[in-house]
Amino acid sequence: MTTATRPSRRRRGGASEGSGTGSSAPIRTRALTKRYGHRIAVDTLDLEVRSGEIFGLLGQNGAGKTTTILMLLGLTEPSGGSSRVVGMDPTRHPLEVKRRVGYLPDSVGFYGNMTGRENLRYTARLNGLRGDDAEAHIDAVLEQVGLTDRADGRTETYSRGMLQRLGIADALIKDPDVLILDEPTASIDPIGVIEILDLLRRLVRERGMTVLLSSHLLDQVQTVCDRVGIFAHGRLIGVGTVAELAATFGDGAAHLEVAFQPHGPDPREALRAVEGVDGVELDADAGTWRITVRPVSASPRVREAIVDAAARGGLRMTSLHELEPSLEDIYRTAVAGMTRGFAVDETIEEASA
Amino acid sequence: MTAEATVEVRAVRGAEPRRRAGWLIVARKEFADHLASARFIILLLVLGAATLIPLYIAADAIRNVADLVTDNRGAFLLLFLATSTDSPVPNVLTFVSIVAPLLGVAFAFDAINSERSDGTLPRLLSQPIYRDDVINGKFAAGLAVIALVMFAVFAVISGFGIFRLGIIPSADDAIRLLTWYALTVVWVGLWLALGLVLSVAMRRAANAALAGFGIWIAIAIFGRLVVEAIAGALAPISSAASLQEQLDLAGLQNAILRVLPLTLFQEASAVLLRPDKTTVTTPATIDQLEQLGQQLQGQYLPFDQSALLIWPHVVALAAMTALCFAAAYIWFMRQEVRA
Numbered sequence: 001m002t003t004a005t006r007p008s009r010r011r012r013g014g015a016s017e018g019s020g021t022g023s024s025a026p027i028r029t030r031a032l033t034k035r036y037g038h039r040i041a042v043d044t045l046d047l048e049v050r051s052g053e054i055f056g057l058l059g060q061n062g063a064g065k066t067t068t069i070l071m072l073l074g075l076t077e078p079s080g081g082s083s084r085v086v087g088m089d090p091t092r093h094p095l096e097v098k099r100r101v102g103y104l105p106d107s108v109g110f111y112g113n114m115t116g117r118e119n120l121r122y123t124a125r126l127n128g129l130r131g132d133d134a135e136a137h138i139d140a141v142l143e144q145v146g147l148t149d150r151a152d153g154r155t156e157t158y159s160r161g162m163l164q165r166l167g168i169a170d171a172l173i174k175d176p177d178v179l180i181l182d183e184p185t186a187s188i189d190p191i192g193v194i195e196i197l198d199l200l201r202r203l204v205r206e207r208g209m210t211v212l213l214s215s216h217l218l219d220q221v222q223t224v225c226d227r228v229g230i231f232a233h234g235r236l237i238g239v240g241t242v243a244e245l246a247a248t249f250g251d252g253a254a255h256l257e258v259a260f261q262p263h264g265p266d267p268r269e270a271l272r273a274v275e276g277v278d279g280v281e282l283d284a285d286a287g288t289w290r291i292t293v294r295p296v297s298a299s300p301r302v303r304e305a306i307v308d309a310a311a312r313g314g315l316r317m318t319s320l321h322e323l324e325p326s327l328e329d330i331y332r333t334a335v336a337g338m339t340r341g342f343a344v345d346e347t348i349e350e351a352s353a
Numbered sequence: 354m355t356a357e358a359t360v361e362v363r364a365v366r367g368a369e370p371r372r373r374a375g376w377l378i379v380a381r382k383e384f385a386d387h388l389a390s391a392r393f394i395i396l397l398l399v400l401g402a403a404t405l406i407p408l409y410i411a412a413d414a415i416r417n418v419a420d421l422v423t424d425n426r427g428a429f430l431l432l433f434l435a436t437s438t439d440s441p442v443p444n445v446l447t448f449v450s451i452v453a454p455l456l457g458v459a460f461a462f463d464a465i466n467s468e469r470s471d472g473t474l475p476r477l478l479s480q481p482i483y484r485d486d487v488i489n490g491k492f493a494a495g496l497a498v499i500a501l502v503m504f505a506v507f508a509v510i511s512g513f514g515i516f517r518l519g520i521i522p523s524a525d526d527a528i529r530l531l532t533w534y535a536l537t538v539v540w541v542g543l544w545l546a547l548g549l550v551l552s553v554a555m556r557r558a559a560n561a562a563l564a565g566f567g568i569w570i571a572i573a574i575f576g577r578l579v580v581e582a583i584a585g586a587l588a589p590i591s592s593a594a595s596l597q598e599q600l601d602l603a604g605l606q607n608a609i610l611r612v613l614p615l616t617l618f619q620e621a622s623a624v625l626l627r628p629d630k631t632t633v634t635t636p637a638t639i640d641q642l643e644q645l646g647q648q649l650q651g652q653y654l655p656f657d658q659s660a661l662l663i664w665p666h667v668v669a670l671a672a673m674t675a676l677c678f679a680a681a682y683i684w685f686m687r688q689e690v691r692a
Contacts, residue, residue: 101479109471
C-alpha cells in the first residue's frame with residue numbers, strides 16, 4: 001500500500017516486485033478464462049511473466065491476445081480463473097494495477113485537436129501528476145521516444161509511427177513497473193519497427209521494466225523477446241525461449257546451409273557420408289545445400305566433419321552456417337499440432353454426448 | 354441502483370485523500386475542449402441572437418405594459434414572456450424550450466462514441482480512474498458549458514430590461530428567475546443525458562446526432578399529436594356530456610399530455626414566470642371553475658405558492674433526467690472496452 005500510493009517517484013530496485021506477495025512474477029495467471037456467449041476467447045490460461053524480461057505473446061488475429069491483456073488491466077472481467085498483476089488482482093483492485101502498469105492499446109489514438117504534449121499532460125493529470133513534476137516527466141518521455149521536436153504539433157498531423165511512439169510515451173508517463181504493449185509494431189514501416197524495438201530493449205535495460213507485448217508479426221518479435229508464448233484459439237500452446245520452442249515444436253533436427261564454389265565436383269555423396277547427416281538437399285535457386293542433422297546436439301560435430309570432408313574431397317567451400325529456427329516455422333508446427341488436438345477433443349465430446 | 358458500488362468507491366477514495374477525483378480531471382479537459390469547439394460558437398450565436406432578437410422586437414410592447422404596471426409584480430418577468438403581437442417571433446420561453454434540447458443533444462451525442470472511434474477510450478480507461486469518472490465528467494462538463502451560456506444570456510436579458518426599459522426586478526421576481534434558470538438547466542440536462550445514451554448506444558457519432566434530433570422532433574411535433582390523439586381516444590369529450598364530465602375528461606387529457614417532458618417544462622415555466630397563474634391544471638370541479646371565474650384580475654401568488662404548484666413537475670423532470678443518465682451510465686459500465 002505504501003508503494004502503491006506513490007505512483008510516480010518510486011524507483012525500482014531489484015528483481016522482486018509485486019508488493020507484499022513475495023512473488024517475483026509481475027504477471028501471473030491461473031486458469032484465466034473469458035467466454036463471450038459460447039465462444040471461448042481465452043481458455044484456462046496459465047501465464048507467467050518474469051521480472052525484467054520482455055515477453056512476447058504471439059498469435060494470429062483473434063487468438064485471444066487482446067482479451068488477455070484487457071483482463072490483466074481489469075478492463076474486462078474474466079469468466080473464470082484468476083490473475084495477479086504487480087501482486088494484485090486486477091478485477092478487484094483495478095486502480096492500483098492501472099497505476100503501476102503502462103498500456104499501449106492496439107491502434108492507439110489521441111485527441112487530434114490537442115498537441116502531443118497536451119495529450120501527455122492529460123494522462124499525467126489522470127495519474128495524479130501536476131505542475132513542474134508532470135512537465136519534467138513529459139519532457140523525459142518525449143525525449144525517450146524521440147518526439148521532442150514534434151511535441152507541440154497537433155496529433156492529427158502525426159504519422160502512424162509517431163502516434164505509436166507517442167503511445168509508448170503515454171504509457172511511460174506513470175513510470176510503470178510493467179509495460180503492456182498490444183501490437184506495438186503493427187502498421188509501422190520497417191525502420192520504425194527497428195526504432196521501437198530498440199526503444200523497448202533500452203527501457204528494459206535502463207529502467208528494469210517488465211514488458212509484455214503481443215504481436216502477430218513473428219519475425220519482428222523474435223529479435224526482441226527473451227521468452228515467447230504461443231497463443232492459438234485462446235490457448236497458450238507453448239512457452240519458452242525461441243530455442244526451447246524450436247526443440248519442443250521443431251522436427252528434432254538442426255539445419256545447416258553450405259555453399260561451394262560453382263562448377264566444382266558434386267558434394268552430395270561426400271556430405272551424405274558424414275555421420276549425423278540425415279538428408280542433403282540442393283536449393284537450386286540459391287545454389288546452396290541444405291543439410292538436415294539429427295539429433296540437434298550433433299550439429300557442432302557435423303559442422304567440423306563437413307569442413308574436413310570438403311577439404312579431403314577438394315571441394316571449395318564458400319560458406320557454412322546453421323539456420324536459426326524460425327519462429328514462423330515453430331508457430332506453424334505448434335498450431336498444426338494444436339488443431340489436431342482440437343479435432344480429437346471434439347470427437348471425444350461428440351462420442352460422450 | 355449502485356448504492357453498494359458507491360460505498361465501495363468512497364471507501365477506496367477515502368484511503369488516498371491527496372488524489373484529485375478523476376471525474377473532475379475529465380470534466381476539466383472536456384470543458385476546455387467545449388469552449389474551444391466550433392459548436393460552442395454556434396451555441397453562442399444561436400442562443401444569443403435568437404433570444405435577443407425577440408426581446409428587441411418585444412421591447413416596445415413591454416415598455417407600454419411596463420408603464421401601466423410599474424408597481425405590479427411580475428413585470429420584470431414579462432421580458433421572458435412578452436412577444437410582439439404583430440411579429441411571428443416567439444418569446445424567450447418558447448425559444449428556450451425548443452432550442453435547449455437541441456443544445457443538450459449537440460453537446461453529448463459524440464461523448465463516448467468519438468472516444469471509441471478515435472481509439473482514445475482504451476487509453477483513457479487504462480489510467481487509474483474509475484470507468485464512471487469518464488461519463489460523469491463528460492456529463493458535468495456539458496452541463497457546465499450550457500449552464501454558463503444560459504446564465505450569460507439571462508443576465509443580458511435582465512440587464513437589457515433594467516437599463517433600457519427601466520424595469521427593476523423585485524426580490525420575488527429575482528427568485529422566480531433564478532428558479533426558472535435552475536429548471537432550464539435540468540431541462541437541458543435531460544437532453545444532455547439523452548445525448549449520452551445515444552453516444553453510448555451508437556457506434557457512429559453521426560447516427561447518434563441524427564437519432565437525437567429525430568427524437569426531439571418526434572416529441573416536439575408528432576409526440577404532441579400522438580398523445581393528443583391517445584387522450585382523445587381514451588377520454589372523448591362529447592357535447593352531450595355534462596359540464597362535470599367534460600371537466601373530468603379534460604383533466605384526464607391534461608394528465609396524459611404530461612407524459613411529454615416538453616409539457617412539464619412549459620407548464621412549470623409558465624407558473625414560475627407568471628405570478629398571476631394560479632393553477633397548472635384545468636379545474637376539476639364546477640366549483641373550482643366558478644372560483645377561477647371569480648378571481649380578480651391582478652391577483653398574484655407568492656413564490657412559495659407557485660413553487661408548490663409546480664413541485665411535481667420539477668420532480669418528474671429531474672427524475673426523467675436521472676433515469677436517462679442512469680441508462681447511459683449502466684450501459685457504458687457494461688459495455689466492452691473493445692469495439
